[in-house]
């Protein structure tokens with residue numbers, strides 16, 4: 131089944147996203163992408179996501195990939211992480227027949243792109259095999275193409291970053307197979323039949339195998355075609371299939387701690403905490419941009435990027451462009467700076483607040499909005515501007531009931547706009563960690579009674 135734009139469609143975002151990559155990774159990524167833009171044949175890459183499990187170990191009726199984390203299904207975070215990577219052309223998700231409609235609903239609601247759904251198998255290996263078959267075969271009505279490299283990633287590992295995806299994809303191109311690993315947390319022991327210790331493994335010379343893994347498509351497809359029913363029924367390691375059936379020794383790539391697999395109920399709480407941590411580092415700058423004024427936002431973006439750690443800035447979206455805003459809200463941005471340059475009042479902020487209220491984004495977590503206003507003392511009398519701004523106070527009281535925390539910031543410029551702007555932006559970013567700001571404002575959270583009101 132095909133959903134969203136055809137498999138061969140271009141990237142979800144216009145340019146390569148190399149943010150978060152460092153040194154060699156950035157260079158490798160740039161080389162990879164420049165091959166593509168120079169018209170040379172960069173390896174085509176697709177991803178297969180097994181999502182057909184029942185999550186027995188989680189002990190809840192809903193399969194864990196569909197469990198809500200901050201109101202959004204876990205799998206949607208994983209899809210978002212993959213679709214952000216513009217060089218992954220197709221994402222094939224294996225889902226059980228009974229959850230097919232649920233999955234289609236998620237793809238539609240969160241506007242996931244480049245997704246194709248296939249029927250899952252009764253084991254993880256069988257689900258992956260079904261995903262590979264969909265990529266290998268020229269099925270009627272399918273827009274999927276056989277890729278050169280395929281990434282396999284569990285639907286329940288939502289925090290996969292582009293750098294590790296790139297590392298395994300590049301290593302797979304060179305070695306035929308590659309997978310992420312982590313140091314062991316506990317020592318692995320082997321018990322004997324009578325329940326006593328037979329022997330223990332030396333912890334430092336073993337590693338935990340995680341996901342993502344990547345393969346030359348022909349290698350892993352061949353391995354799956356050759357492997358036994360026993361492998362398909364009881365196997366847990368794709369890298370082992372490549373070794374056993376294609377004599378391909380996988381390159382092992384160090385992964386980050388966030389790559390762990392959501393397995394038990396407590397993992398959902400951990401996932402929620404990580405998502406909140408990320409949310410606090412994500413800011414969206416909205417403005418009523420018109421050429422020159424757009425620089426205000428760009429300047430703020432640059433300053434924020436320089437002065438705050440791990441800030442992800444999505445800027446340049448216009449409040450008028452409802453669709454952009456809807457997408458930003460869907461991506462769960464909780465911190466907004468709304469720059470009102472053109473308008474004398476807080477029209478843009480008002481539009482943003484309306485959209486936020488409609489979205490119910492703030493039900494579980496407070497949304498912070500800083501409404502920034504410029505005042506050229508030569509053009510607008512101070513009193514008049516203040517009058518407009520006083521309305522913000524009233525508005526702030528109103529939206530606080532919905533867990534939206536609104537602050538107004540008036541930038542008064544008796545000198546050249548840019549000098550004032552730079553000084554003010556320094557003050558603004560000098561508030562320290564945005565996260566700190568979010569936590570600070572969180573202290574003002576309305577009581578449940580206020581919220582009901």
Ligand SMILES: Nc1ccn([C@@H]2O[C@H](COP(=O)(O)OP(=O)(O)OP(=O)(O)O)[C@@H](O)[C@H]2O)c(=O)n1
Pocket residue numbers: 179180181182183184185186187188193194195224250251252253254255257258284285286391392393
């Ligand atoms: N028949 C199956 C079994 C598992 N998976 C997927 O494989 C990934 C990793 O497997 P695991 O963590 O074992 O998931 P479950 O099988 O759902 O969990 P449990 O073993 O606790 O039942 C998950 O994304 C899961 O949905 C799959 O696609 N098809």
Ligand SMILES: O=C(CO)[C@H](O)[C@H](O)COP(=O)(O)O
Pocket residue numbers: 254284339340341366367368369391
């Ligand atoms: O980490 C992995 C290495 O391939 C797999 O996700 C893991 O082995 C899956 O196994 P299971 O479905 O039994 O949890």
